[in-house]
Amino acid sequence: MQQIIEVKNLTKKFKEITAVNDLSFTVNEGDVYGFLGQNGAGKSTTMRMMLSLIRPTSGSITIFNKDLFTNREEVLRRTGAIIEKPDLYNYLTAYENVAFLAKLSGKIVSRKMIMQFLQMVSLSERANSKVKTFSQGMKQRLGIAVALVHDPSLIILDEPTNGLDPQGIADTRELIKTLSYQHGKTVMISSHLLSEIELIANRILIIHKGKKIAEGSAKELLNPSKTIVEINTTDNISAKEILMRSEWRVNIKIVQTEKIILQLDKISIPSLINYLVQNNVAILSAEPRHSLEDYFLSLTTSEIYVEPAAI
Amino acid sequence: MWNLLQFELFKTFKKPRTYIAFGAIGAIVFLIQLALLINGKEYVQFILSSIDETLLIPYTKITNGYWICFAILNLLLIHVPILVALVSGDIIAGEANAGTLRLLLTKPVSRTKLLLTKFLACTIYTLILLVWMAFLALFISVLLFGTNDLVVAKEFELLQIEKADVLWRYFAAFGFAAIALIVVAALSFFLSSISQNSIGPIVATVSIIIVLTILSEMRIPIYDNTIKPYLFTTHMLGWKGFFYINSNADGQTIKGSISNLPAVLKSLSILFAYIIIFVGSAILIFNRKDILS
Numbered sequence: 001m002q003q004i005i006e007v008k009n010l011t012k013k014f015k016e017i018t019a020v021n022d023l024s025f026t027v028n029e030g031d032v033y034g035f036l037g038q039n040g041a042g043k044s045t046t047m048r049m050m051l052s053l054i055r056p057t058s059g060s061i062t063i064f065n066k067d068l069f070t071n072r073e074e075v076l077r078r079t080g081a082i083i084e085k086p087d088l089y090n091y092l093t094a095y096e097n098v099a100f101l102a103k104l105s106g107k108i109v110s111r112k113m114i115m116q117f118l119q120m121v122s123l124s125e126r127a128n129s130k131v132k133t134f135s136q137g138m139k140q141r142l143g144i145a146v147a148l149v150h151d152p153s154l155i156i157l158d159e160p161t162n163g164l165d166p167q168g169i170a171d172t173r174e175l176i177k178t179l180s181y182q183h184g185k186t187v188m189i190s191s192h193l194l195s196e197i198e199l200i201a202n203r204i205l206i207i208h209k210g211k212k213i214a215e216g217s218a219k220e221l222l223n224p225s226k227t228i229v230e231i232n233t234t235d236n237i238s239a240k241e242i243l244m245r246s247e248w249r250v251n252i253k254i255v256q257t258e259k260i261i262l263q264l265d266k267i268s269i270p271s272l273i274n275y276l277v278q279n280n281v282a283i284l285s286a287e288p289r290h291s292l293e294d295y296f297l298s299l300t301t302s303e304i305y306v307e308p309a310a311i
Numbered sequence: 312m313w314n315l316l317q318f319e320l321f322k323t324f325k326k327p328r329t330y331i332a333f334g335a336i337g338a339i340v341f342l343i344q345l346a347l348l349i350n351g352k353e354y355v356q357f358i359l360s361s362i363d364e365t366l367l368i369p370y371t372k373i374t375n376g377y378w379i380c381f382a383i384l385n386l387l388l389i390h391v392p393i394l395v396a397l398v399s400g401d402i403i404a405g406e407a408n409a410g411t412l413r414l415l416l417t418k419p420v421s422r423t424k425l426l427l428t429k430f431l432a433c434t435i436y437t438l439i440l441l442v443w444m445a446f447l448a449l450f451i452s453v454l455l456f457g458t459n460d461l462v463v464a465k466e467f468e469l470l471q472i473e474k475a476d477v478l479w480r481y482f483a484a485f486g487f488a489a490i491a492l493i494v495v496a497a498l499s500f501f502l503s504s505i506s507q508n509s510i511g512p513i514v515a516t517v518s519i520i521i522v523l524t525i526l527s528e529m530r531i532p533i534y535d536n537t538i539k540p541y542l543f544t545t546h547m548l549g550w551k552g553f554f555y556i557n558s559n560a561d562g563q564t565i566k567g568s569i570s571n572l573p574a575v576l577k578s579l580s581i582l583f584a585y586i587i588i589f590v591g592s593a594i595l596i597f598n599r600k601d602i603l604s
Contacts, residue, residue, distance in 0.1 A: 051417045053602040076419040083417065087410025091325055100321065103314045104418040146414070 002029040003065070004154055004186045005050070010059035012045050012210075019045040021210040023059070027188055027203075032180045034201030034218070035190035042210035043190040044084055047158045050188075051081055063154065077106050080152035082160050086143020090132035094123050094142050097131060098149050105150035117145040120175070136163035144172065148179070155179065157189045161196060169196070176200050198222055224266040228253070228289045231260045231272075234282040242279045248272060261289075312428060315420060319432035323398060332394035332440055336387065340447040343383050344455060347374060351456075358464075376453030377461040377477045381554065383448040388488055388548065392495040392520050394440065399433040400499035400512035403597075407604045408508040422598050426504065430590050433496040438489055445485050463554045470556050476566045480553045487550040487575070490582045494543050495520065497589035504593035507604060520544060543585045549578030 005027035012020040020042040027033045037043045048054040050061055052072050061068040063075045088097045095114060102109040118124040121141035131139060140163050147155060157176075161169045177200055179185040191197050197204060197218075204221050206214040214221055233239040240255045243262075251272075254261040264272065266288065273286055323329055347354060351374035403426075406412040415425065461472040472480070498519065502512035523544040526534060539545050552575035557568035569575065 048602070053413060053416055055599070055601060073419040073421060076417065079417075081417045083413055085410065087414060089322065089411055090409070092322070096321075100314075100318045101414070101418065104318065104415070104420055106419055 003027070004029050004031070004063065005033075005188065006060075006062040007046075007050070008060045008062075010046065010049060010061065011057045012042075012049060012054060013057045019210050020049070020056075020207075023207065023210070023212055025205050025212065025215055027186060029186055030180060030184055031186055031188075031203055032176060032201045033186075033188045034197035034204040035188060035207070036192070036194060036197055036204060037190070037207040038192055041192075041207050043192075043207065044158055045210075046207070047081075047083055047156055047188075047190060050156060051076070051079070051083065053083070077150075078152055079154045079156060080105075080147035080150065081156040081158075082140075082143045082147050083156075083158045085136075085162060086139055086146065088131045088139060088142060088146065091130060093128050093130055094118060094134070094145075095127040097142065098145055101146045102149040105152075107150035109149055114149065117149050118142075120148075121145045122171075137165055137168050140164055141168065141172075144175070153185060155185055155187045157187065159191055160189065161191070173200055194222075226263055227266040227269070229262050229264060229269055229272070229286060230289050231262065231276070231286045232258060232284045233260070233276070234284060236260055239276060239281045242276070242281060246275065248275065312424060315425065315428040316431055319402075319428055320435060323402070323432055323436055326401075328397055328401070329436065332391075332397060333443055335394060336391070336440070336444050337447060339387060339390075340383055340444070340451070343386065344379065344452060347379055347382070348455065351379075372459050373462050374456060375459035375461075376449070376456040377458055377474070377481075379452040379456055380449040380481065381461065381463060383452070384484065384488070384550070387444065387448070388491070388550070389524070391440070391444070391492060392547075393517050395433075395437050395492050395495045396499040396513045396516040398436050399496040400503050400516055401509035402429050402433055402500065403503040403593075404506040404512050405503075405509040407506070407602075410604055413602050413604060416602055423594050426590075426594050426597055430497070430500055430593075433500055434493055437492045437496045441485060441489050441492060445481075449481055461554070465555050470554070470558075471564055472554065472556055473564070473566055476556075483553045484550040487553065487579065490579060490586075491543075491547040491550070494547070494582050494585045494589070497586045497593075498543075501589040501593040504597045504600075541581070543582060546578035546581050549575055549582075552578070 003026050005025075007026070008024050010020055010023040011018065023042070023046060035043055035046070045054060049056050050063070050068070052068055055069070064078060066075060068075050092100075095118070098114050098117060099109065099111075102114070115124055115127065118127050121144055123138060123142055123145065126134070126138070131142065134142065140160065144157075144160060147157070155176075160176075161172050164172060173196075176187055176189065180187050180200075189197065189201065201218055204214070204216065204218050205212065206221070231239070236255065236257060236259065240252070240260055243249060243252055243260070248262065248264075251262040251264045252260065253263050262272070269286070269288065273283065276283055355373050403412065406415065416422065458474055458477075460474050461477045463470045463472065495516065499512050499516035502515050503509065506512050523542050527539055527542050527545040552571060553569060555570040557565045557570050559565055
């Protein structure tokens, strides 16, 4: 499969702060590449560098087999992007925004095509309304239309579902799937929500404090044998003591006054609950967690952390 | 580049603030014309009061359309720079503040081309503003007050330019004023390229012009030969040079002459140099800038 993006040893320093630290990854043609990290992890800085908005301190970015900084215009002609929130021209109409920005991308787009794109993001009825009258979600959808209108091969989307309602999120997800699976586009999408990325990405990169901490297919990374489970009982301190005396002690990650967090194989969850019930622990709740924080926890925490108040 | 220019002009003329300058100039010119229509003779008497005793001045002939245009330009060309800065100070910083600069720079347009186009849009706006001013100050004044010889005061002498010798001088003067105003546009454009909001460059441009105009107007020997010859504000009023006419031995003004053309050309070249410096600096800095907005 052809490589579309190759990032090598990318570093960006803002004075003393290293926002991106020696980051390397590749994205192949047709990938929906999930770019995960908490807020401030360096996702937007990386994506800005991939659009030449920011110059790297060191490292290289090759897109479509061309060095980005020496072939900027050629690369950007084939790329569509939304970086953070889609700030559009509020004093222009939706139609004017799409039409002018499509022209700047070097594409002659007919009125009919523009209306089709506006239809695609459910804004055709508001084509002649000024963007300043739009909600955040509508602006987000219009931003997607602007990013796609010149038919780019590569689409870079930085948190594209921010501000969207559940229906908007689902629609965006479907749109990305369609672009990738039906139209063969390569999509790189960032988010701080693992649940959002795992539904669409075939490959995932996770960064933390500017550094890569994991990369691989969604199946590899979301290993069910490392499921995080959060248990809340009527007496967590006693429950912890009971667990510490059993074979489950190796699974305990964090103990807090209000919960106990364990990491274990998903299929072992019923056995754990049985064990606690047999030892007269009154369980208030037991749920597998599936957030990025939990995933980071599973990658980075190796020792039990007991909150002082819980001792 | 045409697409980009079209977009820049479209955006500029879609913003209400663009029309503030046109409205302000229209209002000022109208008020001046109205006042001179009613009290023109008294005004000329007042400004020529020191010469009045020695010369027999034909007041009704003086207050013609050409003279009124000269009076308007004298008043307005000091203040128009403020109006120019409203658009050129906003053209980059306004987009940085709104986040649309980021959007523009994700399009396949080189930063140099983007800046040159934006500056071209500022220049076009400035020229349109000047044409508007010329239309109101010259055309409407001529319609209202008619034409006659133009009497211009130069320090302690009065120069009388024949009616037929005036119009081309106005075209030249407006051409010169265009270059002077483009310097102001270039200054605020440069300040806009290093700012994140448009208020800063607009206020800074106005402040710089006020300070430099005061320096240019001060008659202090230490500044006369050191700083003043190099300040762009010293040369911005060089358009008056087209109305300073040579006289022959009999004291008759010579048709088609300019008393100090080299000084006018020198002023023009200094103004051009400033445009190149301001725009060149903006491009250099902007090309290395990280877009974080």
